[in-house]
Amino acid sequence: MRRLVLLAPAVVLLAGCSATIVTGTAAPSPPSASTAAGAGSLPPDPQPGATEDCPYLGSEFVAESNGQHVSKVRVSADQPHPACFFYRPDGKIQLTVRVYVGDAKTATALVNKAAPLDSSNPASDPSGWKGGYLSSDDGAVYAVAKGSVAVIASTNQKQSVKARTVVKKAIAALKL
Template sequence: MRRILGVALLVTVVAGCGGEQGPAGDPSTSAAAASSAASPSSVGVGAPGWPGVGGEGKCPYLGSADVAQFNGQQVGKVKLGGEGERPACFFFRPNGEEQLRVRIFTGTEAEAKALVDSVAPVATSSPVTLDGGWKGGAQPTEKGAVFAVAKGGTAVAAVSNQKRTIAPKRAVEKAIEAVK
Protein backbone atom coordinates (compact mmCIF):
# COMPACT_ATOMS: atom_id res chain seq x y z
CA MET A 1 0.00 0.00 0.00
CA ARG A 2 2.81 2.42 0.88
CA ARG A 3 4.54 1.60 -2.41
CA ILE A 4 1.34 2.44 -4.31
CA LEU A 5 0.95 5.72 -2.43
CA GLY A 6 4.61 6.58 -3.06
CA VAL A 7 4.28 5.85 -6.77
CA ALA A 8 1.00 7.81 -6.95
CA LEU A 9 2.69 10.78 -5.25
CA LEU A 10 5.66 10.56 -7.61
CA VAL A 11 3.36 10.46 -10.65
CA THR A 12 1.41 13.44 -9.32
CA VAL A 13 4.60 15.43 -8.68
CA VAL A 14 6.13 14.58 -12.05
CA ALA A 15 2.88 15.42 -13.85
CA GLY A 16 2.66 18.75 -12.05
CA CYS A 17 6.26 19.81 -12.66
CA GLY A 18 6.28 22.76 -14.94
CA GLY A 19 9.06 24.44 -13.02
CA GLU A 20 8.42 25.85 -9.59
CA GLN A 21 8.35 29.62 -9.46
CA GLY A 22 8.32 32.19 -6.73
CA PRO A 23 5.54 34.73 -6.39
CA ALA A 24 7.13 37.12 -8.87
CA GLY A 25 7.44 34.37 -11.49
CA ASP A 26 11.18 34.09 -10.93
CA PRO A 27 12.21 30.52 -10.08
CA SER A 28 15.31 31.79 -8.27
CA THR A 29 13.24 33.46 -5.53
CA SER A 30 12.27 30.29 -3.70
CA ALA A 31 14.07 27.96 -1.35
CA ALA A 32 13.15 25.27 -3.85
CA ALA A 33 15.70 26.82 -6.16
CA ALA A 34 18.30 26.35 -3.41
CA SER A 35 19.36 23.14 -5.09
CA SER A 36 18.48 21.58 -8.39
CA ALA A 37 18.90 18.29 -6.55
CA ALA A 38 16.03 19.24 -4.29
CA SER A 39 13.59 20.23 -7.00
CA PRO A 40 10.75 17.86 -7.79
CA SER A 41 11.62 17.74 -11.48
CA SER A 42 15.04 16.25 -10.81
CA VAL A 43 13.94 13.47 -8.46
CA GLY A 44 14.98 10.10 -9.85
CA VAL A 45 12.76 7.10 -10.42
CA GLY A 46 11.72 5.55 -7.12
CA ALA A 47 12.49 8.73 -5.17
CA PRO A 48 9.44 10.50 -3.79
CA GLY A 49 9.47 14.17 -4.77
CA TRP A 50 8.22 17.26 -3.00
CA PRO A 51 4.46 17.67 -3.11
CA GLY A 52 3.17 20.87 -4.65
CA VAL A 53 2.64 23.92 -2.47
CA GLY A 54 -0.96 23.96 -1.31
CA GLY A 55 -3.04 26.27 0.84
CA GLU A 56 -2.10 28.11 3.99
CA GLY A 57 -2.06 26.18 7.23
CA LYS A 58 -0.11 25.42 10.38
CA CYS A 59 2.79 23.00 10.11
CA PRO A 60 2.03 20.17 12.56
CA TYR A 61 5.68 19.46 13.37
CA LEU A 62 7.56 22.76 12.99
CA GLY A 63 6.47 26.14 14.30
CA SER A 64 6.95 29.51 12.62
CA ALA A 65 8.86 30.83 15.65
CA ASP A 66 11.32 27.93 15.35
CA VAL A 67 11.80 28.59 11.64
CA ALA A 68 12.38 32.30 12.27
CA GLN A 69 15.03 31.38 14.82
CA PHE A 70 16.70 28.65 12.70
CA ASN A 71 16.61 30.51 9.40
CA GLY A 72 17.11 34.04 10.72
CA GLN A 73 14.13 35.47 8.83
CA GLN A 74 10.58 36.36 9.81
CA VAL A 75 7.84 34.01 8.63
CA GLY A 76 5.00 35.66 6.74
CA LYS A 77 2.98 32.63 5.64
CA VAL A 78 3.06 28.87 6.03
CA LYS A 79 1.67 26.64 3.31
CA LEU A 80 1.22 22.90 3.31
CA GLY A 81 1.67 20.34 0.56
CA GLY A 82 0.55 16.76 0.33
CA GLU A 83 -1.88 14.99 2.61
CA GLY A 84 -1.94 13.23 5.94
CA GLU A 85 -0.83 14.13 9.41
CA ARG A 86 2.69 15.08 8.24
CA PRO A 87 2.35 17.27 5.14
CA ALA A 88 5.35 19.03 3.63
CA CYS A 89 5.63 22.50 5.15
CA PHE A 90 6.65 25.56 3.14
CA PHE A 91 7.64 28.70 5.05
CA PHE A 92 7.58 32.07 3.30
CA ARG A 93 9.11 35.43 4.17
CA PRO A 94 6.79 38.44 4.55
CA ASN A 95 7.73 39.49 0.98
CA GLY A 96 6.38 36.17 -0.36
CA GLU A 97 9.70 34.43 -1.05
CA GLU A 98 9.98 30.85 0.13
CA GLN A 99 12.67 30.58 2.78
CA LEU A 100 12.42 26.98 4.00
CA ARG A 101 10.68 23.74 3.09
CA VAL A 102 10.60 20.63 5.27
CA ARG A 103 9.25 17.17 4.60
CA ILE A 104 8.78 14.01 6.63
CA PHE A 105 8.36 10.99 4.38
CA THR A 106 7.40 7.47 5.44
CA GLY A 107 7.58 4.60 2.97
CA THR A 108 10.07 1.87 2.16
CA GLU A 109 13.70 2.08 3.21
CA ALA A 110 14.72 2.34 -0.47
CA GLU A 111 12.30 5.25 -1.06
CA ALA A 112 13.53 7.06 2.05
CA LYS A 113 17.16 6.71 0.96
CA ALA A 114 16.25 7.82 -2.58
CA LEU A 115 14.57 10.95 -1.20
CA VAL A 116 17.66 11.78 0.87
CA ASP A 117 19.90 11.23 -2.16
CA SER A 118 17.67 13.44 -4.32
CA VAL A 119 17.89 16.32 -1.82
CA ALA A 120 21.51 15.87 -0.66
CA PRO A 121 23.20 13.65 -3.26
CA VAL A 122 25.69 11.16 -1.84
CA ALA A 123 28.13 12.07 -4.62
CA THR A 124 28.36 15.75 -3.63
CA SER A 125 27.11 16.20 -0.06
CA SER A 126 28.93 15.83 3.22
CA PRO A 127 27.82 12.73 5.14
CA VAL A 128 25.89 13.45 8.33
CA THR A 129 24.70 11.36 11.26
CA LEU A 130 22.20 12.42 13.90
CA ASP A 131 21.44 10.76 17.23
CA GLY A 132 19.15 7.77 16.96
CA GLY A 133 20.68 6.29 13.79
CA TRP A 134 19.62 8.98 11.26
CA LYS A 135 22.07 9.15 8.32
CA GLY A 136 22.20 11.28 5.22
CA GLY A 137 23.87 14.34 3.79
CA ALA A 138 24.15 18.11 3.89
CA GLN A 139 25.57 20.69 1.56
CA PRO A 140 25.49 24.36 0.70
CA THR A 141 24.14 25.00 -2.78
CA GLU A 142 24.15 27.87 -5.24
CA LYS A 143 20.99 29.36 -3.71
CA GLY A 144 21.04 28.06 -0.13
CA ALA A 145 21.61 24.79 1.70
CA VAL A 146 20.07 21.33 2.10
CA PHE A 147 20.02 18.72 4.87
CA ALA A 148 18.38 15.30 4.62
CA VAL A 149 18.53 12.10 6.68
CA ALA A 150 16.82 8.73 6.75
CA LYS A 151 16.29 5.94 9.23
CA GLY A 152 14.56 2.80 8.03
CA GLY A 153 11.62 3.81 5.87
CA THR A 154 11.46 7.39 7.16
CA ALA A 155 13.24 10.39 5.67
CA VAL A 156 13.31 14.00 6.83
CA ALA A 157 14.56 16.67 4.45
CA ALA A 158 14.87 20.45 4.49
CA VAL A 159 15.85 23.05 1.90
CA SER A 160 16.75 26.56 3.06
CA ASN A 161 17.52 29.80 1.26
CA GLN A 162 20.40 30.32 3.74
CA LYS A 163 23.91 29.27 2.65
CA ARG A 164 24.83 27.55 5.90
CA THR A 165 23.58 24.00 6.52
CA ILE A 166 22.82 24.73 10.19
CA ALA A 167 19.36 26.17 9.35
CA PRO A 168 18.05 23.09 7.51
CA LYS A 169 19.81 20.83 10.02
CA ARG A 170 17.99 22.42 12.95
CA ALA A 171 14.68 22.23 11.07
CA VAL A 172 15.27 18.51 10.40
CA GLU A 173 16.20 17.87 14.05
CA LYS A 174 13.00 19.57 15.20
CA ALA A 175 10.90 17.64 12.66
CA ILE A 176 12.45 14.35 13.82
CA GLU A 177 11.00 15.00 17.27
CA ALA A 178 7.54 14.55 15.66
CA VAL A 179 8.57 11.14 14.31
CA LYS A 180 9.46 9.73 17.72
Protein backbone atom coordinates (compact mmCIF):
# COMPACT_ATOMS: atom_id res chain seq x y z
CA MET A 1 0.00 0.00 0.00
CA ARG A 2 2.71 2.47 0.97
CA ARG A 3 4.75 1.70 -2.14
CA LEU A 4 1.71 2.23 -4.30
CA VAL A 5 1.03 5.60 -2.70
CA LEU A 6 4.69 6.65 -2.97
CA LEU A 7 4.78 5.67 -6.63
CA ALA A 8 1.50 7.39 -7.53
CA PRO A 9 3.13 10.83 -8.03
CA ALA A 10 5.80 9.26 -10.24
CA VAL A 11 3.17 7.52 -12.37
CA VAL A 12 1.27 10.79 -12.80
CA LEU A 13 4.49 12.57 -13.72
CA LEU A 14 5.46 9.86 -16.21
CA ALA A 15 2.02 9.84 -17.80
CA GLY A 16 2.82 13.10 -19.57
CA CYS A 17 6.16 11.85 -20.95
CA SER A 18 6.74 10.22 -24.30
CA ALA A 19 7.51 6.50 -24.42
CA THR A 20 11.10 5.54 -23.72
CA ILE A 21 12.60 2.07 -23.76
CA VAL A 22 14.36 1.30 -20.51
CA THR A 23 16.31 -1.89 -19.94
CA GLY A 24 17.26 -3.45 -16.62
CA THR A 25 15.34 -4.14 -13.46
CA ALA A 26 16.27 -1.26 -11.21
CA ALA A 27 13.52 -0.40 -8.77
CA PRO A 28 12.60 3.25 -8.38
CA SER A 29 13.65 4.78 -5.10
CA PRO A 30 10.87 6.33 -3.02
CA PRO A 31 10.96 10.08 -2.49
CA SER A 32 12.70 11.17 0.67
CA ALA A 33 10.53 12.10 3.64
CA SER A 34 11.48 15.73 3.21
CA THR A 35 10.45 15.71 -0.44
CA ALA A 36 7.22 13.90 0.31
CA ALA A 37 6.43 16.25 3.16
CA GLY A 38 7.24 19.37 1.22
CA ALA A 39 9.46 20.57 4.05
CA GLY A 40 13.17 21.15 4.13
CA SER A 41 15.48 18.36 5.14
CA LEU A 42 14.19 16.41 8.13
CA PRO A 43 16.47 15.92 11.11
CA PRO A 44 18.03 12.45 11.20
CA ASP A 45 16.43 9.75 13.30
CA PRO A 46 17.79 9.95 16.85
CA GLN A 47 20.23 7.29 18.00
CA PRO A 48 20.64 5.86 21.51
CA GLY A 49 23.52 7.45 23.36
CA ALA A 50 24.26 7.84 27.06
CA THR A 51 22.66 5.58 29.63
CA GLU A 52 20.63 7.95 31.80
CA ASP A 53 17.09 8.77 32.89
CA CYS A 54 14.58 10.13 30.40
CA PRO A 55 13.63 13.73 31.20
CA TYR A 56 9.96 13.14 30.25
CA LEU A 57 9.18 9.65 31.50
CA GLY A 58 10.13 7.48 34.44
CA SER A 59 11.08 3.84 33.92
CA GLU A 60 8.32 2.67 36.27
CA PHE A 61 5.68 4.57 34.29
CA VAL A 62 6.95 3.08 31.03
CA ALA A 63 7.02 -0.44 32.52
CA GLU A 64 3.41 -0.08 33.70
CA SER A 65 2.21 1.58 30.49
CA ASN A 66 3.99 -0.73 28.06
CA GLY A 67 3.62 -3.91 30.12
CA GLN A 68 7.31 -4.86 30.17
CA HIS A 69 10.09 -4.46 32.69
CA VAL A 70 12.58 -1.70 31.78
CA SER A 71 16.17 -2.87 32.18
CA LYS A 72 17.93 0.21 30.82
CA VAL A 73 17.23 3.70 29.47
CA ARG A 74 19.42 5.50 26.95
CA VAL A 75 18.96 9.00 25.57
CA SER A 76 20.06 10.54 22.30
CA ALA A 77 22.54 13.40 22.09
CA ASP A 78 19.77 15.76 20.89
CA GLN A 79 19.54 18.73 23.23
CA PRO A 80 17.60 20.16 24.94
CA HIS A 81 15.03 17.49 24.01
CA PRO A 82 16.68 14.08 23.72
CA ALA A 83 14.88 11.02 22.44
CA CYS A 84 14.49 8.27 25.05
CA PHE A 85 15.05 4.58 24.38
CA PHE A 86 13.65 2.09 26.88
CA TYR A 87 15.08 -1.44 26.80
CA ARG A 88 13.59 -4.71 27.95
CA PRO A 89 15.61 -7.34 29.87
CA ASP A 90 16.75 -9.17 26.70
CA GLY A 91 18.53 -5.99 25.52
CA LYS A 92 16.06 -5.07 22.77
CA ILE A 93 14.30 -1.70 22.58
CA GLN A 94 10.70 -1.88 23.75
CA LEU A 95 9.71 1.78 23.49
CA THR A 96 11.12 4.98 22.02
CA VAL A 97 9.90 8.53 22.59
CA ARG A 98 11.05 11.36 20.35
CA VAL A 99 10.41 15.03 21.07
CA TYR A 100 11.04 17.63 18.42
CA VAL A 101 10.81 21.37 19.03
CA GLY A 102 11.58 23.72 16.15
CA ASP A 103 9.87 24.51 12.88
CA ALA A 104 6.11 23.78 12.59
CA LYS A 105 6.44 22.29 9.08
CA THR A 106 9.22 19.98 10.24
CA ALA A 107 7.19 18.92 13.29
CA THR A 108 4.26 18.01 11.03
CA ALA A 109 6.54 16.22 8.55
CA LEU A 110 8.08 14.12 11.35
CA VAL A 111 4.62 13.09 12.53
CA ASN A 112 3.58 12.25 8.96
CA LYS A 113 6.76 10.21 8.50
CA ALA A 114 6.05 8.19 11.66
CA ALA A 115 2.32 7.79 11.02
CA PRO A 116 1.68 8.44 7.30
CA LEU A 117 -1.65 10.09 6.54
CA ASP A 118 -2.56 7.44 3.95
CA SER A 119 -2.06 4.45 6.23
CA SER A 120 -2.71 5.62 9.79
CA ASN A 121 -5.73 6.50 11.88
CA PRO A 122 -6.21 10.15 12.85
CA ALA A 123 -5.07 11.13 16.33
CA SER A 124 -6.14 14.18 18.32
CA ASP A 125 -5.28 13.33 21.92
CA PRO A 126 -4.37 15.33 23.94
CA SER A 127 -6.68 18.13 22.91
CA GLY A 128 -5.18 20.52 20.38
CA TRP A 129 -2.61 18.00 19.09
CA LYS A 130 -3.01 16.31 15.69
CA GLY A 131 -1.37 13.36 14.02
CA GLY A 132 -1.90 9.67 13.60
CA TYR A 133 -1.49 6.21 15.03
CA LEU A 134 -1.12 2.77 13.59
CA SER A 135 -0.46 -0.79 14.67
CA SER A 136 1.42 -3.57 12.91
CA ASP A 137 2.83 -6.99 13.74
CA ASP A 138 6.02 -5.22 14.90
CA GLY A 139 4.27 -2.82 17.30
CA ALA A 140 2.50 0.51 17.29
CA VAL A 141 3.24 4.19 16.86
CA TYR A 142 1.40 7.28 18.11
CA ALA A 143 2.59 10.61 16.71
CA VAL A 144 1.14 14.08 17.21
CA ALA A 145 2.19 17.67 16.64
CA LYS A 146 1.02 21.03 17.88
CA GLY A 147 2.60 24.09 16.33
CA SER A 148 6.36 23.61 16.33
CA VAL A 149 6.37 20.58 18.65
CA ALA A 150 6.10 16.90 17.72
CA VAL A 151 6.01 13.93 20.09
CA ILE A 152 6.30 10.41 18.68
CA ALA A 153 6.22 7.12 20.57
CA SER A 154 6.98 3.73 19.06
CA THR A 155 6.36 0.55 21.02
CA ASN A 156 6.97 -3.13 20.40
CA GLN A 157 3.42 -3.74 21.66
CA LYS A 158 0.59 -3.95 19.13
CA GLN A 159 -1.81 -1.80 21.15
CA SER A 160 -1.52 1.85 20.10
CA VAL A 161 -3.16 2.90 23.37
CA LYS A 162 0.16 2.13 25.08
CA ALA A 163 2.03 4.53 22.80
CA ARG A 164 -0.72 7.14 23.23
CA THR A 165 -0.49 6.91 27.04
CA VAL A 166 3.26 7.49 26.85
CA VAL A 167 2.91 10.45 24.44
CA LYS A 168 0.34 12.15 26.68
CA LYS A 169 2.61 11.75 29.73
CA ALA A 170 5.64 13.08 27.81
CA ILE A 171 3.65 16.10 26.61
CA ALA A 172 2.50 16.83 30.15
CA ALA A 173 6.15 16.69 31.34
CA LEU A 174 7.50 19.03 28.64
CA LYS A 175 8.52 22.42 29.89
CA LEU A 176 8.22 24.57 26.79
